[in-house]
Amino acid sequence: MDKEWVFLHRRSDEYLLGLRAFISHAVAVAGIDGNIKCPCKVCGNRHQRSVTDVEDHLHISGMDDIYANGIWDKHGETIPNVTDEIHHMFQNEDMSSLLADAFGMHDYMAELDVVDEQSSPPYGPTPYAAKFFKMVEEAQTELYPGCGKSKLLFLVRLYQVKTMFGMSDSCLNAMLTLIKQWFPNVDLPESFYKVKKFITDLGLTYEKIDACPNDCMLYYKEHANDTSCHVCGSSRYKRVADSENPSRSRVPQKVLRYFPLGPRLQRLYLSRYTAESMIWHAEHRPKDDVLRHPADSKAWEQLDSIDPTFGSEARNVRLGLASDGFNPFGTMSQSHSTWPVVMSVYNLPPWLCMKKPYLMLSLLIPGPTSPGNNIDVYLRPLVDELKILWEEGIPTYDAFKKEEFNMRAAVMWTINDFPAYAMLSGWSTKGYKACPHCGHSTKSYWLPNSQKCCYLGHRRWIPILHRFQRWTVAFDGHQEHQLPLITMTGAQCLQELSSLRFKFGKNIKQSEKNPKRK
Incomplete structure (x- = not known):
């Protein structure tokens, strides 16, 4: 259903045409005795109104902002379902062609035998070659012989249900066990861990990057193999393998979860x-x-x-x-x-x-x-x-x-x-210079009784001839004659910050900051 008319001027002909088309569709699909829910700002879909009343309300007040920017589920709009769309595509298109579209590999299929995967760009289509063939094989695998349903699609849907309803891993493991006991022909993994392994190639993964417990640094790139922080000296791990227990796994003290942005932006297309x-x-x-x-x-x-x-x-x-x-x-x-x-x-x-x-x-x-x-x-x-x-x-x-x-x-x-x-x-929003717009020209006063800063000078931003400029009683007893400040450019901001030197981390001892006199 077209929504663009909602954001047009309510006196325009296009708005009126869109409004009448919307009402006609709503009456035909979701009408009750010729009445529909009125989505205007006053009614907010709480009341059933006649067609004439709905048209008058929307023409005078306009549509409720929340409903206008959301899904129109009160008037018969078809809500798109990503799972249904994928299922439809799986049933009606050739699987190899579909996955070639998904990975953007039409022009690269002939090059797979000669291109070195390690030398390819980080997000190019060529690194998806191994994924492509594996996905084709898995997507064509049936859930059980003769069912015609994709095993991969079922596992994706299962993962979605777990996330939607907050199911624990143990709950899903028990469900998988029960399904396999009652339906022995169904080819499913034994545990949620194996489900995650199975659908890893869909890109539903993240990177774990160890961090210093005092926020000094990440064990990333040039420091990926370090075992201690180069700033504060803290150990990377809170439990490490030793000679007595060589099989004991190392447990990092702090872990950052990073979800790569590029592949997810690619999937939007x-x-x-x-x-x-x-x-x-x-x-x-x-x-x-x-x-x-x-x-x-x-x-x-x-x-x-x-x-x-x-x-x-x-x-x-x-x-x-x-x-x-x-x-x-x-x-x-x-x-x-x-x-x-x-x-x-x-x-x-x-x-x-x-x-x-x-x-x-x-x-x-x-x-x-x-x-x-x-x-x-x-x-x-x-x-x-x-x-x-x-x-x-x-x-x-x-x-x-x-x-x-x-x-x-x-x-x-x-x-x-x-x-x-x-x-x-990087700009402090506390103290005497807290305003990021006024910067060093912030007008601030200390209130001794409340022990807080008070910020004035905001009248400089209103028009020069505004009556508040000359009003003294309601403000600080003075008229305002200063002009608004000129907004800093990006280059000026960089110049302001160029002389700053940061030392990251929280493990700075007091004795190091203010050494005692001996």
Whole structure:
């Protein structure tokens, strides 16, 4: 069902045509005695109204924002099911052709015998060669002889059900055992561990990167084989093998979970429906100077001006980075802070870009305490990959246009509360210079009775002739005559930060910071 009319001006002819088409469809599919639920901002789908009342309400008040940007499940809209789509594709298309489309290997099948896999690019189609043939074999394997159902598809669905309903590993193991006992012909793994091994080639994996317990460094790249921190000297492991117990496994003190971003961005283009939505901002977005999508913002235009080649390819991905801490133990009294880093995709339409399937967990920074300014240590794998995505790009197959292109990606902004903003930006949001916009010109006063800082000077940002500029009683007793500050450019920000030197880690002893006099 077309949704673009919802975001048009309510007095326009296009809005009225879209409104009447929506009502006609809703009455035919989900109507009860000629009445439908009214999705206006006042009714919010709580009341059944006549066709005339619904049209009047939507024409006067407009559609409820939450419903307009969500799934229209009250008026007969067909909700897309990824599993059904995959099942349909498996039943109606040749398996080898389908998987060749998925891995973007049409032009590379003849080269598989001569290309050295180790010398291929990190995300190119050629490293998928071994996966391709294995996936073809596994996807054609039946769940039991004569059923015609794919074993691989069943295991993917089983993994999805486990995640949706929070099933434990032991629960799924018992379920697999029961199925194998009652249906001996079904060829299933014996445990959830083997299920995960079976579907590893789908890309549902992550990397474990050991970290210093004091957040000084990652055991990554040039330090991958180190056994102690080169900053504080802490051991990498809390339990290591020794001469008495040589078989005892080594247990790292802290582990960062990193979910590679590139393969997941590639998978957005494996579905022809999602691939079409990824270029909505360029081909279907209303361009009427109304801000309804990040593509209408100045930041979007500025990125295009910085690199015109990036903006000329609508399939290049614009990302947002969000992070905050949470306690995974819920309301328990235990204090714990785990920090996920989530990437959101802004190429998609407004009703999809903030939905759960398109919010990608990129990093899971372990606790038990907040990383603070040391979050930069944990962001390194993501930053390294983002550099590749920006500078080089990765070969990606577009299932909608049936062609391969070089996909690039860029982070446009970060989304945080104020404390997390300080951690990611490097600008302290506490003390006398807490305002990131005013910077060194922040007007602040110490309130001795409340023992807090008070920030004034915000009237400089309103128009010069505004009455608040001359109002003294409600503020600090003075009129405001200062002009708004000029926003710093990116180059100026880098220049401000160029002289800073950071020492990461929390294991800095007090005696080292302030040595006692002898």
